[in-house]
Amino acid sequence: MPLDAASAHSAAACELWAAGGRPAYGERGGVRYGHNDDILFGAIQLDESAFAMTSDGKTPLQQAAESAYKAIFALTDALAFPYILRFWNYIADINGDSHGLERYRQFNMGRQDGFLSRGREVLGSVPAASAVGFEAGPLTIYFLAGRGATPIAIENPRQVSAYHYPQNYGPRSPTFSRASVARIGGSEVLFLSGTASIVGHRTLHAGDVAAQTRETLANIRAMLAEAARVVPQAHFTLDDLCYKIYVRHAKDVAAIHEELRLALGDAARLMFLRADICRDDLLMEIEASAGHPLEFGLRG
Template identity: 35%
Template sequence: MMQGCENPQIDPQSRRAPRVSYRMAEVAATLAEPGTLALFGFGDDAPASTDPRYLQVALQAFDAPAPMELWQVDAPVGCGSDGALRWSAGGGWLFASIELDEREHGGPVATARLAYERLHRFVATREARHVLRVWNYLGAINHGDGDAERYKHFCDGRATGMGDFFAEGFPAATAIGHHGDPHRLQVYLLACDQPGTRVENPRQVSAWRYPRQYGRTPPSFARAMALPAQDVLAISGTAAVVGHASAHQDDLDAQLEETLTNLEALLASAGMAAGFDTRSPLKAYVRHVADAPRVRAFLHSRLPGVPVLLLHGDICRSELLVEIDGWRYA
């Protein structure tokens, strides 16, 4: 049964992108602030809440206590839930999330299919039906060999479940392996009642055109998405990939350099000025705990003042040591 809180009137003229920030915050007080569309805590130590706008992400932060991630819009926000699916909406923007246990739904392929079927059916009922950005967090992402790898199973299930969900083109996206319950799948998205503009990286093969060596089903995402007002770029998970191949195996510093080169290429492709600033929050997903201090020092040196949330996560290719995604505000 669908349950919800207030259902506000949406101002069709309000299209300013959500403001994304990291802050040390108390959950209830932050959710009570006007315009709170979504709030994220990270890891097992994050507080719990039943509010549909809050998600306790399965990824552990390297900083303790960890800041929360906050999305805010310039409009009243309504929220609700439908079983495992939770949502909030305001100002023409929609947040939706779903968390499923693979043991209850027939394994990784079936669970990914169900997650995307449920999200597809729900978003199709909303005015904000243009999906711009998706995050996928799954356990044990690199376990299994060849086509039996869990990430490839996830891609198979996602493709089956999405149907014509992304008929107008793939959204920006991230897929990262968490170190919590290996059967836990979390998917959440940002959608709008207006479409965005997809951005590709000229240094990389588009993900949906990857050759067969990367699985039966290629990944389904754009490298970035310019949000409708064209004042914010939502950047997909970006790593040391050139063409379609992983670069600099076992060399963390070289992978970081290549990743920054790819990020700058995306900014140029989107027609944005080079560089990131204090209004451009990023996430850095680091495979090995021992690498976190080096990643932190590198990013502090190369991206001074840029808010970076450092998270323990496995990249979808086992040879990649770090991945970065986030937001770039014009």
Template identity: 40%
Template structure:
């Protein structure tokens, strides 16, 4: 794929605290915290997860003019070649998670349809009480599986959708609400899958009535480099969870999956611009911290406490790589 005739259209900084005022060229200020606060600025994205270690804030900036506002339930900020959009669904609507998720994804799909030449390349999904109803029937009433169904209902309406799926993360939070925020770009990028893993959209029936609709990663090429946007990645080999009950071995397997994605994206020389480690609870972080520090010594890591989408997974890592 030939690089587009523009340089990387953003800068990403990680901070310990959010700035009190956002500059005119700010696209998004993503704030992770145990409690969220109301904020009218559409560029502030509040993620309700406790921070166990590292920088809690991501600040995305651009040199171009930024237009921001609201369209229906969507808050957005749009630069010349990159945009962010967020949509929050309250807990009352999430009593029917499939319908609420489908409605949210339909709104976001329509948002991009109104912007010719823009592509949805990354999404983050934070799902309150993600494992609720997991014990019912064969598990298909679990809130996460119902979320997967609602997302699939919308994205599968477009023929050949599996070849254009965004990278994604889905993590459970406290409370009942759903937060979806997305990254859009003026190019679709290249979808990357992992030969060590069955593609998520090809998972067998045992994981739910529909397979999850996301790609393992997307590569975006710019005139002055490339980005590898890696989905939330865990200790999954083939389609099965590897090393259930052993957080340290799951960490090492996860890192091997990330190494494979780097190789398949064309180089081993990617540097990490942002790395997030999600752990099921603080005790898991305490147990794997020495290994993390030895295997990722130069990485500025944000560690967040949140439920992983499979109950037998202790942790998950997402990363933005650049070269």
């Protein structure tokens, strides 16, 4: 649910990505998609009620996630878009427990199974991604894929890579890189994964949303510096980014917005969304991107 930064009330909004050429549209294996010569955008929604617990212990959510990722990779292979640039995952009741396991951990198991079943890497060169929660509804996944050069995965020197998290965060580690840089249409494009107040692998500043916002910005600065080191021609600054801010409690929007205003200035491109974060002690996270024509706007 989009939130107005000034009032924390819901507001109609949209995210506009621009691309050239005449697009082609279709559906395959439950994935709805559109693409031009360079970029493929797709979406899939799967209802967990279509799955039952299996004899080997796979939960409905785990199976839905595995099935969704299999369908996505089958589509990108069929249409010859070999590189996933970015995933967005939306999971109902992400912090809740079912079948004896936190639902985000179930999702991570299914996601990794989907990667492995289609011969995809689950360590190192993996796509950027976000995973946040909402109250109820089908598992929903959006993605961008490309045909250009292989995206370059970026890790944060202040953090343990998510795919190397210790097992106390779940039976399977999350499958995503902290960021990636892709070359699209002759330009470098940065995709920053969902970024929060985590240093090493631990959450910092539990209960303090302003401090979590400042720590998140420190992580974003560290990733921009690392991206510039790994891909010198992709020298992005804080001013270049479009920011999408996921907020657990609408009442915290004003405090988060003030921290962002102080750090980024009044001209920063910000969109606030009400969502649950993948850890129950995180109050907010930020994803961002740069190097492409993208704007946030109001819908009439």
